[in-house]
Every structure is written in C-alpha cells, then in structure tokens.
Amino acid sequence: MRDFVGRRPELALLRGLAHPPAGPAAAPPVAVVFGTPGSGKTTLAVRLAEQLAGEPADPPFLLDLQGLDARPLTPQEAAGRLLAGWGAGELDLVRLNPQERLARYREAAAGRRGVLVLDNAADEAQVRPLLPVAGRLLVVVTSRHTLAGLEGVHRVELTALAPEESAALLRAVVGAARVDAEPAAVEQITELCGHLPLALRVAANWAATRTSWSLGRLASRLADEDRRLDSLSAGDLRVNSAFSLSYSRLAPETARMFRLLSLIPGPDFSAPLAALLARLPLLDAEDLLEELLEAGLLTTRREDRYRLHDLLRLYARSRLREEDGEPAGPPTGPGCAADCWPRPCWRAAATRPTTRRRRPATRCSGRAAGSRRCTG
Structure with missing residues (x-):
C-alpha cells in the first residue's frame, strides 16, 4: 500500500500487541478499531498485515464479516470460511455441525501466530464466538460500531488525519x-x-x-x-x-435526531440543545445521541460535548431536506421547550454541560423498524 500515510501511533500500538512481552501466558490480544465511516479502518488493518507479513509467523488473514449487509455472516459461517482458508478440507467441514465448527476453529486459532483481521463486524454477538481463548494470534476487529460490550480488548479509535x-x-x-x-x-x-x-x-x-x-x-x-x-x-x-450505509441502519427516531443535528451551529454541542431540537426529554435525547455514538456517526469532545463531522453534517442536512423539509430555526409550537427560550438561549444551549449516561445501543436492520415515541 504505497500511498498509506499517518496512523503511526495506532500502528505502533497494534504491532506491540502482536509482540507481547515474555511472561506468563495471557489471553490472546484483541484490538477493536472503530471510527467514523471513511476513517480508514480497513486500510489500517491491511497496512498492519503488510508490516507483519515478513515475520516468522503464519500469513496474515483477513475476513470480511459483511456487517453492513442485509445478512451478515453468522459466527459459524465465519468460522467455516476461516478454517477453509487455513487449509481444512471441504468434506471435513460439511460433516461438522455449527458448534463443532466453532470448536474446530478455536482449536486451530490457538495454534496460529500472526494476525487475523475480522473486518466490518456487525456487533458483539457476531464477533465474540470468534475470539480465541488460547494462543498468541492477534485478532484485529474493525467496525463502524464501538462494540462496547466486548471485554478485555484494546480499543483504537480513528479520528481525522492531521x-x-x-x-x-x-x-x-x-x-x-x-x-x-x-x-x-x-x-x-x-x-x-x-x-x-x-x-x-x-x-x-x-x-x-x-x-x-x-x-x-x-x-x-x-x-x-x-x-x-x-x-x-x-x-x-x-x-x-x-x-448512507450507516444511516440506513438507524432506528427511525435515531435517524431523525441525526438529521436535526445538522441545524446546530458551531463545532460541537451539548445534549440539552439536541433535546430541544428533537422536542424530547433530556434523558431520551441522550439515549439517541448514544446510539449515534455507537454507530460511529458522532464523536465526543471535552466536557461531555458532541461533535458531528463536517461532511456528516452536510449529509444529515441533505437527508433533512429530502425527508422533512428544512426548518428555518429552532423548533416551536405547543409543548416545545423553545417556546420558553429566547433565540439567544437556543444558541447558548450548546454551551451547557451535561453528564451522559450510557445504555446498550439498539440497531435496526432497516428504516422500517419500530420507532421510539415521546411527547416531551
């Protein structure tokens, strides 16, 4: 990859995981690489594989888990493809039931050294059965989601380039x-x-x-x-x-929040302003913001502030025009908090700190899924 640039700290961290210090046997290292769509997660993993390819270990292996497809690979299907790539015979694999296939995969993974890239993961349930429990194989998982439910992993967030x-x-x-x-x-x-x-x-x-x-x-x-x-x-x-791949998988209320965030002026904002725009109670708005964080469509900044990348803001604005028509400013109407706030306060809401609370994020396979209702 001749035109790869940057990401030196991230690559150094991942190479260090591939060369653990001598000592008591520990669980195989796992790294989750996540970030905004287009931040170069797969490219980073491929670059790592290139750097490790010349070492005395098994050849690097990359498997696309198809996490953004309508039907991602199941763990059992992924295990079968990995075993086939590592030399298992097709007839042997056909005779194994799904659980036997996973057990055979873990046995094979425990005996390998090098790096395995599980690219484009859908969620924790898809990845967890594929994480080795023994051996020295480095597993690098790339995903648009943070996969916050995985324990004992090293997290590598990719942000914008310098x-x-x-x-x-x-x-x-x-x-x-x-x-x-x-x-x-x-x-x-x-x-x-x-x-x-x-x-x-x-x-x-x-x-x-x-x-x-x-x-x-x-x-x-x-x-x-x-x-x-x-x-x-x-x-x-x-x-x-x-x-659009990430947007299409948002629940309807989360997608609506994403569109409305394009109206916020300035580089970042707080949860109270998002609640005001969406006409939602603060805690419900925070839940939607957390879902956008989990989907890689928002990032956080200091003092519990959120940031929408400039290009994502343009995309959200285009979806707002297409699906809602673009409001001229803050929401108004019966029951809306904006009725009680002068316009200067609407802009100042972006400076109000708030403490975020996390909850398990929900994801939809399509926009037709049920939506959350709130009369705030």
Whole structure:
C-alpha cells in the first residue's frame, strides 16, 4: 500500500500487541478499531498485515464479516470460511455441525501466530464466538460500531488525519509536483474534506485522473456545500455511499435526531440543545445521541460535548431536506421547550454541560423498524 500515510501511533500500538512481552501466558490480544465511516479502518488493518507479513509467523488473514449487509455472516459461517482458508478440507467441514465448527476453529486459532483481521463486524454477538481463548494470534476487529460490550480488548479509535498527513496523502496520490505547486489549494481541499481519509482519497483520485486541471479548480468545486458530497466521487468510490450505509441502519427516531443535528451551529454541542431540537426529554435525547455514538456517526469532545463531522453534517442536512423539509430555526409550537427560550438561549444551549449516561445501543436492520415515541 504505497500511498498509506499517518496512523503511526495506532500502528505502533497494534504491532506491540502482536509482540507481547515474555511472561506468563495471557489471553490472546484483541484490538477493536472503530471510527467514523471513511476513517480508514480497513486500510489500517491491511497496512498492519503488510508490516507483519515478513515475520516468522503464519500469513496474515483477513475476513470480511459483511456487517453492513442485509445478512451478515453468522459466527459459524465465519468460522467455516476461516478454517477453509487455513487449509481444512471441504468434506471435513460439511460433516461438522455449527458448534463443532466453532470448536474446530478455536482449536486451530490457538495454534496460529500472526494476525487475523475480522473486518466490518456487525456487533458483539457476531464477533465474540470468534475470539480465541488460547494462543498468541492477534485478532484485529474493525467496525463502524464501538462494540462496547466486548471485554478485555484494546480499543483504537480513528479520528481525522492531521493537516500535514492530509497533504501527504494528496501528494502520494496526485504527485509531489502538482501538490507543492498549489499549497493554498491543497490546504483548502484538505479542510473541505474534513481531513477524512476516504474523502481525501476520492478527491485525490479525482485530481489524479484530470492531469490538465488545477487543484484550485477542484477546491472551487468542493467549496459549494450543496454539491460537495456529490463532487466527492471517483468511479465507484463515493463518500455519500459510505455514509448512507450507516444511516440506513438507524432506528427511525435515531435517524431523525441525526438529521436535526445538522441545524446546530458551531463545532460541537451539548445534549440539552439536541433535546430541544428533537422536542424530547433530556434523558431520551441522550439515549439517541448514544446510539449515534455507537454507530460511529458522532464523536465526543471535552466536557461531555458532541461533535458531528463536517461532511456528516452536510449529509444529515441533505437527508433533512429530502425527508422533512428544512426548518428555518429552532423548533416551536405547543409543548416545545423553545417556546420558553429566547433565540439567544437556543444558541447558548450548546454551551451547557451535561453528564451522559450510557445504555446498550439498539440497531435496526432497516428504516422500517419500530420507532421510539415521546411527547416531551
């Protein structure tokens, strides 16, 4: 992967897990790599596998668990594919019932060394039976979800790239000469992409296939907020598609909260403002925000504040226009807290601290699932 950039601390942590210090036998190491759609989780795992490929261990192995498909792999199906990839005969596997297949998988995993990547995991129930209980095999799980229910794992959250890393990615794909010739345009492009690896790669691929165009022209295209997400497409690589996969699996009330968050001004916000926008009691609003956190569509900041990535904000705004029509400002009407708050207080609500409470998040296989009702 010649154009991989950044993520040095994360790679160092994962390589350290692959080389545990000598001492009493411990449980095999497990790392969960999670983050916003498009943050480069699979790319990081592949890069790790490349770095470990030359070591005296079993070859790295990656299995797509199809966690965002309508029907993700079951643990038993995943175990069968892993055993087949490790050399088990097809006839032997056919004779095993599902539980025997899992037991055979754990036995085989205990005897392997190296790294196994379980990519695109759906949830904890899919992953848990696939975690080895003995041996020295490093398992790296990638997921858009935090998989908070897994115990005893190392968590690696992928955030936006640093500005210099974003510029380095453009340089690796587009070429040093063009990037170094237009530093102002490069800075504008990386900012407009929100330093999100997928968006940067799409923009870089777009520029690389238009060698006669200036990077300033690309920056001008991306500057239009209404067209930015549509512009971030190169062949079958589309930022919009990455976001829609996660959005389509939200419960209706959670999806509504996501859309409304696009109206909040400023870089971050607090739960009381989200409750106000959604016309929900504070605790119910916090539950929906936690579901968005679990889905990788929100991040947290200092003092219990939440942040919606700039590109996700544009996507949420587009869904709001499409599904609801865009309100002109804070909600009003009978029973709405905005009736009691002057407009300056609506904006100031983003500064009010709140203590989040966590609860198990719920996920839907589609938008038709039942929704939560509240008359707040």
